[in-house]
Amino acid sequence: MEETYKDRTSLVKGAKDIVKEVKRQAVKKVNKAVDKAQDGYTQRSYNRFQDEEDDDDYYAQAGNYDVEANDDEGSSEATEGHDEDDEIYEGEYQGIPNMGQGKDGMVALGQPMRDEYKDRHELETERKADEEELAQQYELIIQECGHGRFQWALFFVLGMALMADGVEVFVVGFVLPSAETDMCIPNSGSGWLGDIVYLGMMVGAFFWGGLADKVGRRQSLLICMSVNGFFAFLSSFVQGYGFFLFCRLFSGFGIGGAVPTVFSYFSEVLAREKRGEHLSWLCMFWMIGGIYASAMAWAIIPHYGWSFSMGSAYQFHSWRVFVIVCALPCVSSVVALTFMPESPRFLLEVGKHDEAWMILKQIHDTNMRARGQPEKVFTVNRIKTPKQIDELIEIESDTGTWYRRCFVRIRTELYGIWLTFMRCFNYPVKDNTIKLTAVWFTLSFGYYGLSVWFPDVIKHLQSDEYASRVKHFHNEEVSHFVFNFTLENQIHSNGEYINDRFIMMKFKSVTFEDSLFKNCVFEDITSLNTYFRNCTFVNTTFYNTDLEQYKFVDSELINCTFFHIRTGCQISFDDDYSAYWIYFVNFLGTLAVLPGNIVSALLMDRIGRLTMLGGSMVLSGISCFFLWFGTSESMMIGMLCLYNGLTISAWNSLDVITVELYPTDRRATGFGFLNALCKAAAVLGNLIFGSLVGITKAIPILLASTVLVCGGLVGLRLPDTRTQVLM
DSSP states (O other), X not given: OXXXXXXHHHHHHHHHHHHHHHHHHHHHHXXXXXXXXXXXXXXXXXXXXXXXXXXXXXXXXXXXXXXXXXXXXXXXXXXXXXXXXXXXXXXXXXXXXXXXXXXXXXXXXXXXXXXXXXXXXXXXXXXXXXXHHHHHHHHHHHXXXXXXXXXXXXXXXXXXXXXXXXXXXXXXXXXXXXXXXXXXXXXXXXXXXXXXXXXXXXXXXXXXXXXXXXXXXHHHHHHHHHHHHHHHHHHTTOOSHHHHHHHHHHHHHHHTTHHHHHHHHHHTTSOHHHHHHHHHHHHHHHHHHHHHHHHHHHHHTTOGGGOEEXXXXXXXXXXXXXXXXXXXXXXXXXXXXXXXXXXXXXXXHTTOXXXXXXXXXXXXXXXXXXXXXXXXXXXXXXXXOOOOOOOOXXXXXOOOSHHHHHHHHHHHHHHHHHHHHHHTTSTTTHHHHHHHHHHHHHHHHHHHHHXXXXXXXXXXXXXXXXXXXXXXXXXXXXXXXXXXXXXXXXEEESOEEESOEEEXXXXXXXXXXXXXXXXXXXXXXXXXXXXXXXXXXXXXXXXXXXXXXXXXXXXXEESOEEESOOXXXXXXXXXXXXXXXXXXXXXXXXXXXXXXXXXXXXXXXXXXXXXXXXXXXXXXXXXXXXXXXXXXXXXXXXHHHHHXXXXXXXXXXXXXXXXXXXXXXXXXXXXXXXXXXXXXXXXHHHHHHHTTTTTOSHHHHHHHHHHHHHHHHHHTTSOOOTTOOXX
């Protein structure tokens, strides 16, 4: 009995010992798991800190930027720290934080300070250092990707967008005379069409350039070109002058974003040694746009037979066909842009590492396959991305409705664009912005001012020559005669026309003064610049004519009848020499840019941007003095070709310098601001130089020469960017 009790006591004691041991082992395992989690968290944080210190060794390996290449896909800083046991990534939940960090936010000794505990100045300093590091690494990556099929494909796609910008500038001048006549625009309102387009381009350049730094180059360019194409196409069908102005305003607003976005986009896929030359070749598409517009205007607008009408309310004349044809480059660029990727440099700037890596790999593989080296591997698998600084955005509580959300989004984007624009006047780009402002304004003022002045002077010379050939007829008496031929450039004074018939006639620039028409018949008459001043009509019949009331100036009509009077303005290019001449002059002036484009592209990287900019502007200013000898149409056309050929080198070098002086996060915004200033200077130059036509040559020559030379001297003070990487 006693032995049985002892055995039972020993059994219970042994069971208790087993339970204690199990509890002790369980606690030991839990503590071990906790320690393992803490050590893993500390080690990952330390490794991330060590990676930043090892970047110098990373750059020392030319052509091998990190560890061995992964042929399938690249990794990023956002996906480092992969743990095969527990599948934990940085940026996700990392387990229990270090116990050294208390509730009051104190950071443990030896751990990197988290971003939320840093002030904005520290974050901006770190971001600036990251951007400088990225600039050097990105240049090496682009060199490894090479220059080949991808860049050439993008070259032609962006060239179509730049061509559309050149077409838009010329369209207004070509359709203005026809649109004025077709829509019966008074002389007081004719100047609005040219100014409204430049106003839209000015606002569009600033807006779309800023948007390109917020949402991306490709997306901004797609939207702005779509806006231009839609309103350009719509403007060809509208009938009212006010609605036509509205469409051309938004068409200009859309195309205004082409230049700043195109140059920012293309410069970010070019290596340093290729950038100046190929950006200059890209400028040639603007010239091609001018040639295309001139050729289409010459081929389409004078052909009045291409028009049709639907009653008396809707008229579709040949100049409207020309407007549709001029929208084709824009439509082509939109379609082609849908197949092109976003700028990888922009994606890296906004922290989208993996997307940028995939695009860079696409560039590399596309170029290598074109070279016959498809086996060559893209060796980059980690790219430095700048530290992202979150912007605090105040959102109103009443954002439940869709229109409130749209309003808040638009206001936020506009405010972001404005902040980016203000950063263009911060150190270290402030001085460059001020100097570029002076150069852009002076070059645009002189170039566009004289570009308008040249054709106006040629027109003035033509009108003087035409007026010198006018025929005068005095005191003529004609009775019982049938007029069935064209009268042109004539003045008839104190005449008497009795029982005469004017049938199927055309009057061009004909004036009747103090004349008597008695028992006459006017039938099937077409008139242009024809007026009856202080004349008397007695028992006269008008049938199917366009002789409206405003053409009878201080005239008296006694017992006269009108049948089937054609109202509105009539367009006719029959035997119109001046229309063909205007298109031909613009064609020659645009074609004269070709030699300057070729020279600037070949010498841009050899003699430098500054030498070409300053030299071209100074030579353009000196060439203005040759205008003293322009006493005929042919001599003025020669001066126009010389002037355009010299100034194009300045434009090309200025475009290259502008994209290279601004960092990526402000490149399109700064370019857009300067391009908007360019359009404002163009409008100012048009007003000043246009008012001096036929008055004096001295003021336009001295004014243009002075501003061009001064702008060229300021341009020489800009920093040389030929040997710098893209910031």
